Amino acid sequence: MNILIVGSGGREHAIAWRCAEEGHKVYCTPGNPGIAQVAECIPLAAQTPFHFLELANLIDADLTIVGPEAPLVDGIVDHFELHGRRIFGPTSRAAQLEGSKAYSKNFMARHGIPTARFQVFDTLEEAQLALARFEYPVVLKADGLAAGKGVVIAKNKKDALDALEALFSGSLVGSAGSRVLIEDFWRGEEVSFIAICDHETALPLAPTQDHKAIFENDEGPNTGGMGAYCDDRILTPEQKAYVMEHIILKTLRGMADEGAPFRGFLYAGLMMTSEGPQVLEYNVRLGDPETQALLYRIESGFTETVFAATEGRLASAKLKLKPGATACVVMASYGYPGPVRNGDAIHGTEGTKNATVFQAGTRLQGETLQTAGGRVLGVTASGNNLRTALNNAYDAVNLIQFDGMQFRRDIGQKGLKRYTE
Ligand code: GLY
Numbered sequence: 001m002n003i004l005i006v007g008s009g010g011r012e013h014a015i016a017w018r019c020a021e022e023g024h025k026v027y028c029t030p031g032n033p034g035i036a037q038v039a040e041c042i043p044l045a046a047q048t049p050f051h052f053l054e055l056a057n058l059i060d061a062d063l064t065i066v067g068p069e070a071p072l073v074d075g076i077v078d079h080f081e082l083h084g085r086r087i088f089g090p091t092s093r094a095a096q097l098e099g100s101k102a103y104s105k106n107f108m109a110r111h112g113i114p115t116a117r118f119q120v121f122d123t124l125e126e127a128q129l130a131l132a133r134f135e136y137p138v139v140l141k142a143d144g145l146a147a148g149k150g151v152v153i154a155k156n157k158k159d160a161l162d163a164l165e166a167l168f169s170g171s172l173v174g175s176a177g178s179r180v181l182i183e184d185f186w187r188g189e190e191v192s193f194i195a196i197c198d199h200e201t202a203l204p205l206a207p208t209q210d211h212k213a214i215f216e217n218d219e220g221p222n223t224g225g226m227g228a229y230c231d232d233r234i235l236t237p238e239q240k241a242y243v244m245e246h247i248i249l250k251t252l253r254g255m256a257d258e259g260a261p262f263r264g265f266l267y268a269g270l271m272m273t274s275e276g277p278q279v280l281e282y283n284v285r286l287g288d289p290e291t292q293a294l295l296y297r298i299e300s301g302f303t304e305t306v307f308a309a310t311e312g313r314l315a316s317a318k319l320k321l322k323p324g325a326t327a328c329v330v331m332a333s334y335g336y337p338g339p340v341r342n343g344d345a346i347h348g349t350e351g352t353k354n355a356t357v358f359q360a361g362t363r364l365q366g367e368t369l370q371t372a373g374g375r376v377l378g379v380t381a382s383g384n385n386l387r388t389a390l391n392n393a394y395d396a397v398n399l400i401q402f403d404g405m406q407f408r409r410d411i412g413q414k415g416l417k418r419y420t421e
Helices: 010-021 049-058 069-073 076-082 101-111 124-133 157-169 237-257 290-296 302-310 386-397 413-418
Strands: 002-007 025-030 063-066 118-121 138-142 151-154 180-184 189-198 202-204 208-210 213-215 219-222 227-230 263-273 276-283 298-300 325-332 356-359 362-365 368-371 375-383
Touching (some): 010 302, 025 049, 101 118, 101 237, 124 157, 151 157, 157 180, 189 237, 189 290, 189 302, 290 375
16 A cells, blocks of 8 residues: 655654555655655645645555644545545544543533543633642643643642633733643543444554653653553553543534534543543544554554454454563653753754664754654663563663754653552
8 A cells, every 4th residue: 555644753753664664655755864764754844635635646655654743623524525535534523522621621511531620711711710629739731632631730829820821811822722621630540542433333452651750750741652552461451441441432423412523543541540441532543652652562463453444344353462561762852851952963853773763853954863752762662571671671772862852761650659560
């Protein structure tokens, strides 16, 4: 098949790598230097559904897979389907599950999907008054897409008032914060649960765990994700069955009932609480860096499964996962998650054994690979168990060097503590 991947990060590198491993001709827009090693990267004049379709027509794409959320919310799937070009992802309307937090929380409330108590506000004054009805810490969320920066956990009233001011004034996330949600805070461990969905059927992928804070022990500001691991044992079979029935399938049935059937990767960000799994948020795409760990576990059948889902044949798909575990350690540039410094030369990516280096924020300056963004590399490895996977990933990380690099040394530690191997 000719496969077009939309995006330019570590997630898209992992998708392109997997599709190439399965023998397909892969194109990517815009891509990055790492993706260019496994796919033909083609930049576009503008990132609109119209331009993406023109490219898909030009390369005669049999299948298009979209990495990030923005093109989905913008209607890339609607546009492709209107013109009869095969694509995997939700329509713009179904993508509101991620595009609007108010929509997704109201949807969960309508369908009895477990999630924290919440209220939605359109003015600063109403939100300020409503704080009295919540306990601290309290969660404040921008309604719109905010690239992971739209959630604040306020420890006390002063922090909450400051955050509300920053959200409504636009200084935190621009217009995404013109509507704000206040939610109860749940304690527990976060788990990413992603399923391949085709309107009625869902094929769950193995559970993964992301590490959102920049520093070890989950300290410091949130990032897009500093590392992830994939291990079946993150959830018990009972927990997995509960999530499938009470969250994933309930979501699909609810979306279909409301006239917005969902096809695509459905990502439920879960908090595992003393009262069972609660949905923190939906994403309507694969996670980053969860994808790097997840696709590294696949032995065969990824592209065939996605293709089958576009034809409503997901139930007959054969996706084979390798046993054991995988881990991805993200290496980020100086300054991340604040303003970053670009242009630091990256050394050592070629010499890594027993690991694959997925590239995200990189560029080529002549022959030199340089940093060009916040998250730079996702060093990914597998093993018979989580400890071996982590050792393989960190052995490779230790060979890589760039000025100002940041990475967490505790990826997977919660998993290691949970299991006796
Ligand atoms: N790693 C979190 C996300 O992809 O949204």
